[in-house]
Amino acid sequence: MSVDYEIFELGDFRLQGGATLRGCRLAYKTFGTLNAAKDNAIVYPTWYSAQHDANEWLIGAGRALDPARQFIVIPNMLGNGLSSSPSNMPEPYDGPRFPQVTAYDNVSAQHRLVAERFGIERIRLVTGWSMGALQTFHWGAMYPDMVERIAPFCGSAKCSRHNFVFLEGVKAALTADAAFADGWYTAKPAKGLRAMARVYAGWGFSQAFYREELDLKALGYSSLEDFLIAFWEGFFLPKDANNLLAMLWTWQHGDISANEIYHGDFRKTLGSIKAKAYVMPGQTDLYFPPEDSQFEVAHMPNATYVPVPSIWGHFAGGPGTNPKDVEFIDGKLKELLKS
Incomplete structure (x- = not known):
């Protein structure tokens, strides 16, 4: 490759x-x-x-x-x-x-x-x-x-302290998946990655973005659920959970x-x-x-x-x-x- x-x-x-x-x-x-x-x-x-x-x-x-x-x-x-x-x-x-x-x-x-x-x-x-x-x-x-x-x-x-708290929510969603196995997973903890994506979706874009339905009108998704799955879950599912947690720690302690x-x-x-x-x-x-x-x-x-x-x-x-x-x-x- x-x-x-x-x-x-x-x-x-x-x-x-x-x-x-x-x-x-x-x-x-x-x-x-x-x-x-x-x-x-x-x-x-x-x-x-x-x-x-x-x-x-x-x-x-x-x-x-x-x-x-x-x-x-x-x-x-x-x-x-x-x-x-x-x-x-x-x-x-x-x-x-x-x-x-x-x-x-x-x-x-x-x-x-x-x-x-x-x-x-x-x-x-x-x-x-x-x-x-x-x-x-x-x-x-x-x-x-x-x-x-x-x-x-x-x-x-x-x-910031508020930012730290937001990231605690992201981390908790990812690590709650039983498949995560304290980081020693043998298969992708997909449930945790999807949950993490859902938490993130409420933070990445503003209230006004959602109010104006820019997920549909500007980005072309067919529904809110389509946006949550195709954009957000699609964004995190290919990534390695331990990598995400390592970078999250770096962020929280910035x-x-x-x-x-x-x-x-x-x-x-x-x-x-x-x-x-x-x-x-x-x-x-x-x-x-x-x-x-x-x-x-x-x-x-x-x-x-x-x-x-x-x-x-x-x-x-x-x-x-x-x-x-x-x-x-x-x-x-x-x-x-x-x-």
């Missing part, structure tokens, strides 16, 4: 939590060519449950992320099934024994990729949706002198200040981000509300609050679901890159 990505070997990769992923692998895909000055690099991390191909909707000729001008690196998050994950690690760190990985760990690995593999010292832009936004904030905070611009969209610098650099001082961490920033929440996002972004921007020295005017909820930010939102985000990225 041909693959459209490359592997960066991290060797024995020590995690924040104390475990070591031996033979750790970071999967990545690049677009465009790194110029001689090595100053046209853009890092574009993946989001919850996704792999690099789910990011490609924002890349193309004439877009802000144009391979003719930029060198775009999409690193796959640890736990997503391509980079080191519960589904591909050998014993004893396989399946539910896969260690807890933080966003800090992910961005440390990505930094090694761009610095060691490509010799990049300055990054023109880091951007990403959802958990990609969490990693974007980490880039700005962990490498303030390296990153020139950040554009996190529909995501936050720290998992916090740019939870490290030896900042010792939990969230405001100080936001204040340390030197990059010119466009912080772009979805106006109707149910799990990353605009108020959280306003707080972040108020404590960042070089940030602009740019809400995405959309009733598509969290999905205003991706993965390319609503063309109008795609154009808005792309336009703002062009504006930021020109500044």
Whole structure:
């Protein structure tokens, strides 16, 4: 089977939590060519449950992320099934024994990729949706002198308490399936994955999205039940349950200040981000509300609050679901890159 990505070997990769992923692998895909000055690099991390191909909707000729001008690196998050994950690690760190990985760990690995593999010292832009936004904030905070611009969209610098609770519901639905067997399943826990999808369906899109029946009128599903099965259950059923839980833990414990650099001082961490920033929440996002972004921007020295005017909820930010939102985000990225 041909693959459209490359592997960066991290060797024995020590995690924040104390475990070591031996033979750790970071999967990545690049677009465009790194110029001689090595100053046209853009890092574009993946989001919850996704792999690099789910990011490609924002890349193309004439877009802000144009391979003719930029060198775009999409690193796959640890736990997503391509980079080191519960589904591909050998014993004893396989399946539910896969260690807890933080966003800090992910961005440390990505930094090694761009610095060691490509010799990049300055990054023109880091951007990403959802958990990609969490990693974007980490880039700005962990490498303030390296990153020139950040554009996190529909995501936050720290998992809020409300967000944590939403994810507890998702996790409970998945793990309640008897077939899950504490993570040592031999067959796919399909009942749990379908239940997880149903929980998620109430959060991914806004109340206004459902009120306006955009699942039918814009996305073309034949009924609400058709949308819940074909879109939502179809979205989660192909994915590995332990991978989903590993990334969910990373999400729940997302916090740019939870490290030896900042010792939990969230405001100080936001204040340390030197990059010119466009912080772009979805106006109707149910799990990353605009108020959280306003707080972040108020404590960042070089940030602009740019809400995405959309009733598509969290999905205003991706993965390319609503063309109008795609154009808005792309336009703002062009504006930021020109500044």
